[in-house]
Amino acid sequence: MIQELIVSTQNKAGVTHLAPMGIHLNGDDIIILPFRPSTTLNNLLETNTAVLNYCDDVRVFAGCLTGRRDFALMPAEKIHGAVLACTLAHTEVELVRIEDDELRPKLFCKAVHTVNHAPFMGFNRAQYAVLEAAILISRLKMLPLEKIESEIDYLRIGLEKTAGDKEREAWGWLMAVIDEHKAQL
Ligand SMILES: Cc1cc2nc3c(=O)[nH]c(=O)nc-3n(C[C@H](O)[C@H](O)[C@H](O)COP(=O)(O)O)c2cc1C
Numbered sequence: 378m379i380q381e382l383i384v385s386t387q388n389k390a391g392v393t394h395l396a397p398m399g400i401h402l403n404g405d406d407i408i409i410l411p412f413r414p415s416t417t418l419n420n421l422l423e424t425n426t427a428v429l430n431y432c433d434d435v436r437v438f439a440g441c442l443t444g445r446r447d448f449a450l451m452p453a454e455k456i457h458g459a460v461l462a463c464t465l466a467h468t469e470v471e472l473v474r475i476e477d478d479e480l481r482p483k484l485f486c487k488a489v490h491t492v493n494h495a496p497f498m499g500f501n502r503a504q505y506a507v508l509e510a511a512i513l514i515s516r517l518k519m520l521p522l523e524k525i526e527s528e529i530d531y532l533r534i535g536l537e538k539t540a541g542d543k544e545r546e547a548w549g550w551l552m553a554v555i556d557e558h559k560a561q562l
Contacts, residue, residue, distance in 0.1 A: 378402050381508055383430040383437050384409060385450070385459050386420035393459040394420055395446050397438045397511065400429060407470055409484040421484055425472040426456040430464040433497070435507040437461060439547035442511045443554055455490040466493045503540035506532040507547045514554050522562065525555065 379399045387393050394416045401408040411418040449462035456469045470486035
């Protein structure tokens with residue numbers, strides 16, 4: 378199973394980096410798969426630790442893809458690291474081993490500490506729409522414009538029916554990036 382969440386890592390100087398990642402869960406294995414080049418990869422290799430933030434505020438996903446990474450943080454409890462203040466829960470992990478690859482290495486991690494902060498309040502289609510749109514934005518230069526536009530048109534249906542303020546704000550950030558991309562074509 379792949380869980381979409383926010384990975385926070387720190388370099389040796391203690392500078393925190395946030396990145397949305399699809400984490401593969403296989404039994405007790407937690408596998409982070411960053412595409413090279415990646416700050417998340419560099420930080421994990423430097424410090425051997427990361428925090429997995431289970432976050433339903435999709436502005437963090439859209440924000441990381443649109444140059445907004447100034448989300449409030451708090452210290453991790455058992456490792457040197459930072460936790461997203463708005464996360465519903467988090468797991469602090471340590472790197473156990475690496476399967477190297479020139480494109481997308483596999484970083485096998487183990488959980489050392491998990492904390493719940495707030496209840497999960499149910500699924501929301503607009504949150505799904507923002508996540509999917511954020512993934513499209515991360516591949517903007519690789520995908521044909523017609524594919525992006527047709528997928529966005531579909532995602533907009535669920536968004537318009539079910540979004541709250543946070544989802545609308547995140548969607549707006551992503552659509553601005555697509556507009557900018559179109560203007561440069
Ligand atoms: C929902 C979602 C899942 C993503 N999953 C991955 C992933 O598994 N691996 C990856 O390298 N990038 C993934 N991305 C794109 C990264 O978040 C983005 O490219 C980021 O800048 C990663 O590089 P970094 O470690 O240098 O920040 C994902 C983006 C989204 C929106």
